[in-house]
Amino acid sequence: xEKNIGMLANKLDISLVSLEHAIKKIHNLLEIKGKSKKxxxxxxxxxKICTKFSELxxxxxxxxKLICDxxxxxSDLVSLPTIIEEYDLPDQQLYKFVRKEKSxxxxxxxxxxxxxxxxxxxxARRKIKGFLKEFFIFLLSHYASTSGYVFNKNLNIYEEFFxxxxxxxxxxxxxxxxxxxxxxxxxQEAIVGFYNGEISFQKQLKKFSINSTSLNFKxxxxxxxxxxxxxxxxxxxxxxxxxxxxxxxxxRRNHPFKILYGGGVRRLPND
Numbered sequence: 001x002e003k004n005i006g007m008l009a010n011k012l013d014i015s016l017v018s019l020e021h022a023i024k025k026i027h028n029l030l031e032i033k034g035k036s037k038k039x040x041x042x043x044x045x046x047x048k049i050c051t052k053f054s055e056l057x058x059x060x061x062x063x064x065k066l067i068c069d070x071x072x073x074x075s076d077l078v079s080l081p082t083i084i085e086e087y088d089l090p091d092q093q094l095y096k097f098v099r100k101e102k103s104x105x106x107x108x109x110x111x112x113x114x115x116x117x118x119x120x121x122x123x124a125r126r127k128i129k130g131f132l133k134e135f136f137i138f139l140l141s142h143y144a145s146t147s148g149y150v151f152n153k154n155l156n157i158y159e160e161f162f163x164x165x166x167x168x169x170x171x172x173x174x175x176x177x178x179x180x181x182x183x184x185x186x187x188q189e190a191i192v193g194f195y196n197g198e199i200s201f202q203k204q205l206k207k208f209s210i211n212s213t214s215l216n217f218k219x220x221x222x223x224x225x226x227x228x229x230x231x232x233x234x235x236x237x238x239x240x241x242x243x244x245x246x247x248x249x250x251x252r253r254n255h256p257f258k259i260l261y262g263g264g265v266r267r268l269p270n271d
Contacts, residue, residue, distance in 0.1 A: 002058050004057055004058050005019065005049070005054065005055050005056070005059055006056060008059055008064055008067065008068075009055065012068070012071050014071075016055055020050075020053050022070070023046060023050065023053075023067070023114070024046075024050055025118070026042070026063075026066070026114055027043060028114075029113075030042070042060075042062055045060055067114070070113055071115055073113060076111075076126070077113055077122035077123070077124060077125075078124075078125055079120045080098065080120065080121050080123070081120070083132075085184070088185075088189070088201050089135070089183065089184055089201070090182055090183060090184055090186075091184055093138075093139060093143060093181075097134075097135050106134070109131045111123060129197075132198075133197065133199050136178070136191055136200075137233065139179070139191065140178055144181045144191060145179060145181070146162065146163040148188050149188065150202070150203065150204070152206070153204050153206045154207050161180075161190060161205060163178055163179050163180070164177055164245070164249065165177055165207075166208045166242070166245075167190070167205040167206060167207065167208050168205070169192060169194075169204075169205060174208060175193055175195065176192065176236055177190050177191070178191045178192065178193045178236065181201075183201055183203075189202060189203045190202045193237045195238070195239045197237060
């Protein structure tokens with residue numbers, strides 16, 4: 001039996017209006033992913049269907065599969081407002097990041113689906129970790145400070161922490177402070193990088209230095225030549241380099257210095 005538009009709508013349990021709207025957006029989908037010879041045939045078929053849309057209009061196996069795959073993949077895409085809410089991100093900076101990087105860094109992260117709202121931007125769930133890492137690198141490079149007050153769970157008080165000291169999150173998870181910025185509720189949180197490459201906001205930390213006290217870095221003086229250390233983000237979050245970086249940081253306790261990483265100058269603390 002020949003398949004038609006009405007049968008596909010019943011299969012997906014959606015209205016004919018919703019299906020028609022989705023089919024009209026297939027051209028956008030094909031432009032984004034690049035047209036193959038097979039896609040050119042599908043594009044021609046879509047033109048014919050849209051010209052004389054009817055529930056009795058026949059549909060090819062290839063077009064049916066494309067539409068079904070798109071429908072099933074809607075659950076794999078997460079909108080930016082949802083990501084902002086789930087990960088406590090500052091919305092203005094996130095949207096600025098997306099606008100600035102859309103044609104470059106983000107092309108591999110942004111998803112498009114014919115069943116979802118064109119006015120929203122979506123990220124595939126499996127790519128959220130990488131997307132967040134790119135955003136936090138942007139935040140660190142343009143806005144973040146290198147010292148801030150965060151709740152210290154060792155002492156149950158708010159205390160000043162510094163990048164790039166090592167800290168503990170929860171009962172055992174260790175990471176390194178990369179910077180500080182305000183979350184979606186305009187409250188300051190630490191940007192912590194973990195040794196699995198993940199980066200996230202953290203509002204509660206435990207000291208994990210040799211003596212578990214504040215590092216008390218001194219501000220650099222314009223009349224003094226600072227000692228400069230340079231780290232890549234991968235080096236800062238490397239388990240292999242962890243011990244040596246911690247020893248270096250401890251050796252500079254009560255000394256003024258600057259740290260450069262990710263292409264930007266980081267001062268400890270801000271002066």
